[in-house]
Amino acid sequence: MWGNSSRKDDEDEAVGAVSFDPFADLLLGLIAIVVPIIGLLLASGNGLSDHIEKAQPAPPVEESFVIVADARGLSVPNGLGDGALYEIPVGAILDDENLARTLRERRDNAEPVSLRIEANGLESAFLFEAVAAQHGPASIFQTRIGALP
Structure with a gap:
């Protein structure tokens, strides 16, 4: 069943x-x-x-306006041709009028700008990018110096 x-x-x-x-x-x-x-x-x-767009080679350092980013902030040429630099601390990069004016002048004159990023200068470089996007030239040549820790 x-x-x-x-x-x-x-x-x-x-x-x-x-x-x-x-x-x-x-x-x-x-x-x-x-x-x-x-x-x-x-x-x-x-x-x-x-x-993919081919990257343009960086201009020679002698012909370029070289800004150095490190842990302290930015080292920017004073623009007088004497090789003197003025320092911008990390906390003042976004509000620095001299940096904004200098970048606008470089953009208006179509002059190249180079950014050298030291191994400990990533924060300074990041803040610089914000200023450069608003006031700087269309292209900025970046070089990383040293290995990251």
């Missing part, structure tokens, strides 16, 4: 009901989404090197 009834239930399930495995559905759904995305990413990377 017990054997016949369970056999009958199995036959009813096989004939009238379709069973779904939710994990298989999830797996197939993920595959259906991920495979085309991977194909698009691989196809779009083929021509990437054609669109």
Whole structure:
């Protein structure tokens, strides 16, 4: 009796009901989404090197206005040609009017600007970028000096 009834239930399930495995559905759904995305990413990377702009070489140091960023702040040439520098502490970089005016003058005269970033001068360089984005020339040549600790 017990054997016949369970056999009958199995036959009813096989004939009238379709069973779904939710994990298989999830797996197939993920595959259906991920495979085309991977194909698009691989196809779009083929021509990437054609669109990369070639970097212009940095001007010689003698012809460039060189700003040095270190842990103390920025060392900026005074612009008088005597090689003297004035120091801008880290906390004053964003508010320094002389730096903003100097960068505007360089931009207006299309003169190159170089930023030398010492190994401990990342914070100063980051703050300088904010000022340079607003007042500076279209391109600034950056050089990292020394290895990061």
